[in-house]
Amino acid sequence: MTEAASRMNVSIEGSSVTVDGDIDAHGCPELIAALDPLPGSGEVRVDLAGVGFMDSSGLRALIGAHQRAEATDRRLVIAQPSSAVQRLIEISGLGDHLHISDES
Numbered sequence: 001m002t003e004a005a006s007r008m009n010v011s012i013e014g015s016s017v018t019v020d021g022d023i024d025a026h027g028c029p030e031l032i033a034a035l036d037p038l039p040g041s042g043e044v045r046v047d048l049a050g051v052g053f054m055d056s057s058g059l060r061a062l063i064g065a066h067q068r069a070e071a072t073d074r075r076l077v078i079a080q081p082s083s084a085v086q087r088l089i090e091i092s093g094l095g096d097h098l099h100i101s102d103e104s
Contacts, residue, residue: 015040020050023058031058035065038076044069047104049080054088066098077101 008021010030017034021027038044046062048054062078069076077099081089089095 010034012039015042016045016047018047018050022052023054023061025055025057028057028061031061032064035061036068038065038069038072038074041074043075043077045077045079045101047079048085049082049104051082051085054085056088058085059088059092059094062098063094075099080104 008019008023008027008030011018012034015038017039019031023031035044035046044065046065051058062076066076068074078085078089079101080103081100086100089098089100
């Protein structure tokens, strides 16, 4: 197992993606692969409750997935963002553009 793989875990079940660990430039390709193409059908939920750190590469991955969802009349929901994720979304000014839910 590589160091990057040990810092982040992505699991997919239907239209739900759960991420645990740190989302950074090293692990981001795994997140991008999980979200392109978007899994399942209808609303896609990305649970980020277990994310301890996320940098701009993770934010770019979520924005790209959000745009793909919107382009295909789907909806990407960021579910239960950790405080680290919530802070990055707030300081980036994207809180009003992304769909965020505190529910699992």
